[in-house]
Amino acid sequence: MARSHEPTLADVAERAGVSVTTVSRVLNARGYLSQDAKDRVARAIEDLGYRPNQVARALHGKKTNTIGLIIPTVALPFFGELAVEVENALADGGYRILICNSLGRADREREYLNLLIGNRVDGIISGAHNEGLCEYESIRMPLVTIDRDLSPTIPNVRCDNRGAGRMATEKLLEAGARRPALLTSRSGAHNLREQGYRDALAGTGAEPLVLAVPFDTPSPLRQRRVEEALDSIAGRFDAVFATDDLAAAEVLEWARGRGVDVPSRLKVVGFDGTTAIRRALPALATIRQPLDLIARKAVELLVAQIDGSGPSPGDAGGVPSAVEFPVAFLPGRTL
Amino acid sequence: MARSHEPTLADVAERAGVSVTTVSRVLNARGYLSQDAKDRVARAIEDLGYRPNQVARALHGKKTNTIGLIIPTVALPFFGELAVEVENALADGGYRILICNSLGRADREREYLNLLIGNRVDGIISGAHNEGLCEYESIRMPLVTIDRDLSPTIPNVRCDNRGAGRMATEKLLEAGARRPALLTSRSGAHNLREQGYRDALAGTGAEPLVLAVPFDTPSPLRQRRVEEALDSIAGRFDAVFATDDLAAAEVLEWARGRGVDVPSRLKVVGFDGTTAIRRALPALATIRQPLDLIARKAVELLVAQIDGSGPSPGDAGGVPSAVEFPVAFLPGRTL
């Protein structure tokens, strides 16, 4: 392939007739330099089209200016938009991002964790969903999670899931629904949106109807699963709060297939409110997560850890373990 | 932060009572090792929780096993899914991916290009859309583009855009449309989907109606632009071929607002057929790009360049400069 080497510091030094030290100095604007030296080095860099080797720089400096982001998959608009927001927030601090799609598989997440550590990233933001990855316990590295409780000592940033679940359910009730069902990914005590749904139902006399279809069910299967779930409670609900917008879309498709009119006979509210799904389905009423704020805060907490100006994981005290942001209701024609 | 260093090769060597060479050897399974040595090293690695420093490894080996992917933004499902497909294809070869969102801005793309080169990635796959970035000319590095003609010497992988444009338009005609309009991002000779549209119209007596709204128009504005465009040709069209699904969704929203029934009075066909949008809008008829094949082929061509078993950019001959894959029509209720 006869590719000539990229030029190195030494090449620049030689061409400029100075030492590598001097070149390094002008590159990093450190110490006093004669104008003459600066000029000659600048010219040599220009002539050679020199670009510092960040790999070498990182090896020495013990800082890669890279952080890892672990999420299920950027193929889902929610995580795609989250990734872009994180990237933007990071850019201000001079960091870049290594995006890792765990695809909801624990082995893949573990693999990526090792990759990130091996590559000596300066910190990790984890928004993946695999339970019980003990690896995180032993990670001695700046770490922040998004919408995921790993451990009380690891800062977590998220929207006010419980309040949001309550809000979504209340919107359905206000619109006239009497028996709203919940369609979520996994039911349980850890599911705060479900808690909010139950909160809102308490005192209305309505019985909670919780349907669970894993969010990473392969696509052709998912629609069927959702339809089975809805059919199984047929006649016992007149509204659905789906904990993500794509699931809400599946509910709409079910209704169309069954000839159930929305919103007169069925009201639907989704969750996330991503720009992409909003464009695809502007009719869908939903709860919007403030992704920009969440990303910005997660980055802020992470950078504080990296700079040592914030608590590291394992540290008690200091930053509260969870930061929550309020959500916004986006009206639509589905309720 | 009082974090003691991550353990190094030397630490492992000391603990195992062997030399660093030996440790390096067992790590890379190179040369002959006594079983005893292997065992002791393995134990030491285990005890210390040692993870090889990939940065150092890359510095020496002149290979980072990382490739850069430049795209507009993973916030759009099409590029999000493309990124995941590329990542999967790459994983088989032991490569990882650095995803760069250019956000459609030339400055950002240039910046990322420098970043990738500075980080000494082994190659670049570019699927961004900025015109006239002269930087690419001077890049002496394995490079493949996706759906983008940079130069005849740089391999390009894409779907059969022209055939696909023709197919989409023909589907509209077959469904009974007489005057299909085209809604695209940028009109011009380079727009092969537009060519296909014109091909299909030739001989039908229908006059081409081409509407252009840039795909990266900020979201709230876009819907308005699309509506203005459609209003401007009101009464002169009875179908729309939109060159991406999100644009098609905007057409549907326009129709709903104007009280135009789909598909009886207006037929619509989109483009891309991503899983996410398919889930959100299963009713939309569209043309599906074989993202998996495209990604796999792009990676194959890139890896061939990296391994030196394929032509480098600038090389004439060898691999044809463009590889095209056929698309598939996905039926829906919008036509």
Place this chain on the structure above:
DNA sequence: CTGAAAGCGCTAACAG
């Protein structure tokens, strides 16, 4: 103001 030299952690000759 500038340069020589010692590493950062790892790999690869080149001897034993």
Place this chain on the structure above:
DNA sequence: CTGTTAGCGCTTTCAG
């Protein structure tokens, strides 16, 4: 079979 010894490209004392 194993250890010694150079570097990879860059930053950073420490002396001029």
